[in-house]
Amino acid sequence: MASDLLSIAASGARAARGALDVTAQNIANASSEGYVRRSLRIEEVAASGGAGRIGDISLSGARIAEIRRNADAFLQGEVRRTSGDLERANTELRGLRNMESALEQSGVFSSIVEFEAALQQLAGDPVDPSRRAAVIGEATTLANKFNITASSFDAVGEGLQFEAEAQVSETNVIGGELARVNLRLTRAGAGSSDRAALLDQRDQLLERLASFTSISTTFEADGTVAVSLGASPPLGFVQGGTSGTMSSVEMADGTIGFSIDGQSVEPGSGSLAGAALGLAELATVRTRLDTIAATLAGVVNNAQAAGVSLDGSSGQPIFAGTTAAGLRVVMSEGAGLATAPAGASANSRDDANLGALRQSLAALDPAQQLSNVLFDVSSKVAGRNVTQSALETIASSARISLEQQSGVDLDTEAANLIRFQQAFQASGRAMQAASDIFNTLLGIGR
Known part of the structure; x- marks a missing residue:
């Protein structure tokens, strides 16, 4: 006994x-x-x-x-899903805010207004050398402002691309780590402290992965997990002790695409999805900016070709380039401005061709077009702010519920x-x- x-x-x-x-x-x-x-x-x-x-x-x-x-598998899944949605919104919103800043701070809108004002002043005395020089000066400033805006857009795109590439690399690292955790789980004793630590590591890796892209998981009885990435449909990424390779590619229009082992995949959520959305919006805004620059240059150059310069010769182009980044002034002297109509004599005070140019610019209204671009971007920023705030609240609630259930009291x-x-x-x-x-x-x- x-x-x-x-x-x-x-x-x-x-x-x-x-x-x-x-x-x-x-x-x-x-x-x-x-x-x-x-x-x-x-x-x-x-x-x-x-x-x-x-x-x-x-x-x-x-x-x-x-x-x-x-641990509660449902609450963990909710945290992964909501954090992925929040990261997508954060990344897209950050890109939109940078675009908005690029448009606002470049000063291209005010330069368009100043250029049109210089043309209006020239109409008061079309042969005044100082007023002619002012038009060329404002044209040069306008071209520079378009260049600055395009350069700022390039910086926004490069930032999003760089972040996405870094996150793709980290996704591959996490995939390799998950594969190693799976192998160790198959050898860990059931109910052991080592097994519990491995499961903690597994869940942390899954949560980090979900912040980059949407994930689908299948858990086995021994704790190992099979992971698929993306949406419509998801592609296998981790299976047992092996993991795939995600890669990214920059498209010709500046957008980004993703693939897993050579198969195209849509991230669905997470920061990679936000980067893709931000770059797609940037490509659209860049195209609209290029169109404004090209049409403005075309209207001015067409008007120049229809008139004669101060010495009576045919008018030559003021601008060259068909994009915001490539726009530049090729006329060096104000005497080359074709204010008079074709056939007018040298030093003519007839400003009919200048009037036609001003009417064409008024019909084109590049300042309003640029204002519309800025308004659209600002509206999207405001809308995404609301979405981001709502997703932040949802993600925070999911996190609190998980911590209450699995945290230490x-x-x-x-x-x-x-x-x-x-x-x-x-x-x-x-x-x-x-x-x-x-x-x-x-x-x-x-």
């Missing part, structure tokens, strides 16, 4: 010590990102039969059956610390009592 009591008490002490270790881990990692609270499942150890006790059940103490993670852990310490002390006293009984029996035998 004393021997049985001693072994029972010893098993209780081992179980209580294991519970204390788990509680200490919970307390130490209470603020660790991605840590999921652990708990122990302790079960009775029972044996049946024996000499003279066939069919009887003999209780032999307790043992640690399993270290459990207080220090008050609970403090109570457990006392409870398991008392259990350990009680087992120690039971061992001492068994030892005393055994010694007493030995003494009686003498």
Whole structure:
């Protein structure tokens, strides 16, 4: 009996010590990102039969059956989904804000207005050299402002492309890490502390991956996970101990495409989807800006060709280039401005051709066109702000729900610390009592 009591008490002490270790881990990692609270499942150890006790059940103490993670697969999935949607909105909004800043700060709108104002002043005295020089000066400033805007758009696109390429590289790193975690999970003991740590690592990697692109997961009984990326349809990325390779390619229009092992894939959500949306919008705005620059240059140059310059020669182009980035002034002197109609004599004060140019510009209204572009971008920024705020609230709620369910409550852990310490002390006293009984029996035998 004393021997049985001693072994029972010893098993209780081992179980209580294991519970204390788990509680200490919970307390130490209470603020660790991605840590999921652990708990122990302790079960009775029972044996049946024996000499003279066939069919009887003999209780032999307790043992640690399993270290459990207080994880909820549904809440984890919600956190991955909502964080992916939020990252998509954040990245797209950041790109739109940068586009808006590029349009506002370049000053191209005011330069168009100043150029038209210089033409209006020239109409008051079409042969005045200073007014002619002012028109050329404003034309040069206008071309420079278009160049600056195009350069700013290039910087926005390069920033989005660079971030996307870095995230694609990190996606491949995470895929490799998930494959290695899968292999280690197949070798980890069921219910062990090592297995719990591997599952924490697996879930952290999945959450990080979901911030880049939408993911689909299939979990096996041994904790390994198969991962597919993208949408419509998702493509396999991690299977067992192997992972695929994601790559990105920049298109001719500045947009970006993605593929997994050579198969095209749409990110669906996450920052890669946001980068794709931002670059697509940038390509549209860039095309509209190029159209404004090209049509403005075409109207001015066509008017020049229809008139004569100050010396009576045929008018020559003021602008060259068909894009905002390539627009430049090729006329060096104000005397080349063709203010007079074809056939007019040198130094003619007839400004009929200048009037026709001003009418053509008024019909084109490049300032209004540019204002429309800025208005559209600003409207999208305002709309995406609302969407981003809503998604941020949803993602925050999902995160709070997960932390409430799987996070560490220090008050609970403090109570457990006392409870398991008392259990350990009680087992120690039971061992001492068994030892005393055994010694007493030995003494009686003498």
